[in-house]
Amino acid sequence: MGLALLGVVALASPLLAYREDLQNAREEVLGNLSSQAQVQAEALGVHLGLLEAELRRLAEHPQLIPEDGPSGLEAVMLDNAFHHTPLFSEGVALLTASGRRVWSDPPQMSLGASPLTSRPWFRRVLEEGVSEIHLLEGTDGPLVVAVPVRHGGKVTGLLLGELRAGARPLPGVRSGGADVSLLLDQQGQLLLPVPTPRFTWNAERAASVRALADAPGPIVLDGTQMLGAAARVPFDGVNGLLLAVLEDEERDIARLRRRFLGQLLFHVALLGSTLLFFTFLLRRSYRSLLAAEERLRHQETMAALGAASQLIAHEVKNALNGIQAALSLLKPATSAGEAALPVLRSQVQRLGHLARSLLSFGAPRATPSRRSCELRLLVDEALQSVRLLPEAEDVALEVTLAEGLTVHADPALLVSAIDNLVRNAVEAGAVARDTGLRPSPWVRVSLAREDNEAVLRVEDNAGGVDPDLEPRLWEPFATARAKGVGLGLPMARTAVESHGGHLTYTRLPDGSRFTLRLPLESIP
Known part of the structure; x- marks a missing residue:
């Protein structure tokens, strides 16, 4: 409304000036x-x-x-x-x-x-x-x-x-x-x-x-x-x-009218273009302001969630340390007790992973500690921890890793990112098997070179991400699984992008594909 009023005032001014100029010209002729x-x-x-x-x-x-x-x-x-x-x-x-x-x-x-x-x-x-x-x-x-x-x-x-x-x-x-x-x-x-x-x-x-x-x-x-x-x-x-x-x-x-009309059209065009330019700048500034406000609200929300996550993680971690110490002292007297120990250790590991995720989310590293890393070794390290999951026994894991792909990176951050991707795929496959969606779930992990990039692909046949969740896939705490907290993917993407790479999601006919791309280290 304000811009429309401004436009009317801007265009009315030369029109009034045009009428006044004609009147002055008529008086001059008289x-x-x-x-x-x-x-x-x-x-x-x-x-x-x-x-x-x-x-x-x-x-x-x-x-x-x-x-x-x-x-x-x-x-x-x-x-x-x-x-x-x-x-x-x-x-x-x-x-x-x-x-x-x-x-x-x-x-x-x-x-x-x-x-x-x-x-x-x-x-x-x-x-x-x-x-x-x-x-x-x-x-x-x-x-x-x-x-x-x-x-x-x-x-x-x-x-x-x-x-x-x-x-x-x-x-x-x-x-x-x-x-x-x-x-x-x-x-x-x-x-x-x-x-x-x-x-x-x-x-x-x-x-x-x-x-x-x-x-x-x-x-x-x-x-x-x-x-x-x-x-x-x-x-x-x-x-x-x-x-x-x-x-x-x-x-x-008529001669004066033509001249004044030409001047009027020029002024109208000039004022109109100026008004349009001003409107464009105003709208862009308004959008920038809204985006800045949204970023500020998001940062405030994340800061509050981070503080809460750290507090929860510390409490969970302290409790887990006591549980792990107690488990190491237990000596089962029966075969049933012997069988229960691996389950307890698995749940402790799950809670430990959750605690580490919450700590990483609440207090991310300010400056990554980078060095030359063989990417295949980082993937192997992540796969070792995933293979210890109880769900890994029900999911076929196919691994194809190329050698000689060196990146300049913080190994802890990349191992955590790769661990999150493979862990999510394995857990999704186990859920698909338990619900009868996929009798034989599988996860494929492949590492290859494409141009000057190392490309890691993690694929599964677990049915893919819920379509309603896709728009919020990379937001913290966005998850459709009962056992998940929704921090793995956002943290993985942040870690990859901090190394100059990209992490993307692609829906497959029967599952999902996450593609991680990192620039290879240049050899002097």
């Missing part, structure tokens, strides 16, 4: 759009101010009287000022209050199809005496800058300059492509770009765009999610002009 809109609006205001000032400079000239018709002086003055002027790409015209053309450059300059007097912007110039910036046809045509011409305190006409509404009609205003710049008048009329962009324009949309001046943010135009900002054009001649800059949010944010 900030850039706001700056861009402000710069473009200021540039447009300066440019429109220049255009309006140039027209107003001539409109205020006292000799410019539209209703009198074009005089030579007026024509010369207008030609000098506006002939092929770069300020107005479509031309300049002098109009009367009735909309009649007095002068224009070029002479065929288009004034639209409908009467000028029917257009709202034309009437506002005449009625209010203010400059106007609008589309020539109201919703279409070139962008016009109209300045009133006064004479005697009365508006008698106007000067009209036309600008081509192309892709870049004015400095700082751009349109087309993924980015769109919009110029709106005070009534929400879309002045630029012309023609109208791919989205539908209406009063509701104009209000949404105007709101961007106070709060830059997302705006949806005909299903396209865009980010936008707007700024008011600082132009004294006309109030209410608004410049809006829109960018496709999906295009701008």
Whole structure:
């Protein structure tokens, strides 16, 4: 549970960072759009101010009287000022209050199809005496800058300059492509770009765009999610002009999203691998801790058993010494008593072996006393003590020993280990005969050389180890025999392994095989 919670926290952190990075990126884009809109609006205001000032400079000239018709002086003055002027790409015209053309450059300059007097912007110039910036046809045509011409305190006409509404009609205003710049008048009329962009324009949309001046943010135009900002054009001649800059949010944010997503995946992979590695180390440490605790419990148990075994062994050994002394003094008076003496001596030997096993288990040798040993002689020594067992009379013992196999070992430890293996096999064979399992039990002891090892095999046909006991075969005090204490095999294995060897068990079809392997002594 704790690891799962740690994983959730580790993975949630980059996810939250990813969301925050996207939000910061969106705010950065909006900030850039706001700056861009402000710069473009200021540039447009300066440019429109220049255009309006140039027209107003001539409109205020006292000799410019539209209703009198074009005089030579007026024509010369207008030609000098506006002939092929770069300020107005479509031309300049002098109009009367009735909309009649007095002068224009070029002479065929288009004034639209409908009467000028029917257009709202034309009437506002005449009625209010203010400059106007609008589309020539109201919703279409070139962008016009109209300045009133006064004479005697009365508006008698106007000067009209036309600008081509192309892709870049004015400095700082751009349109087309993924980015769109919009110029709106005070009534929400879309002045630029012309023609109208791919989205539908209406009063509701104009209000949404105007709101961007106070709060830059997302705006949806005909299903396209865009980010936008707007700024008011600082132009004294006309109030209410608004410049809006829109960018496709999906295009701008998608690139950042891909980059942030790549970083997120990298961080998730890094954190995930770190978490997995940490989990692996934690589980391994936990298993090591459990194993150490188990070893400690086992050592404590063995120490307690060893202390108890030593105490019992000393008491048994002391009693056996007295019994052996008494047996040596007995002189049987009858044949029955004569027959009982070997049985008593056999049981004393059995108890003596038990006492020695308990002593060896309770106080093993700290440092084995090793020397070069002929392994065949050690096996013979062990077999001699086994042949004295009463059970040996009922079990056929087959021995095949190779000579010349020398090991560097503690002879007492190896003799005890071999004695335990052969003794167990003989006693198991006797039990199998007594229970009727094997009428003719046998034990085979063979010693041979295999590569650089001496291999001793002890086999029997006594039916094998109880399957339930096999998993605990090498544990102390694990035994299925009524007469056994379960110390022989663990002590034998410990002795063999202390010499760099191995002791293994193999189940045979009708019995058991114990294989003892020891490294041969190297000859210098």
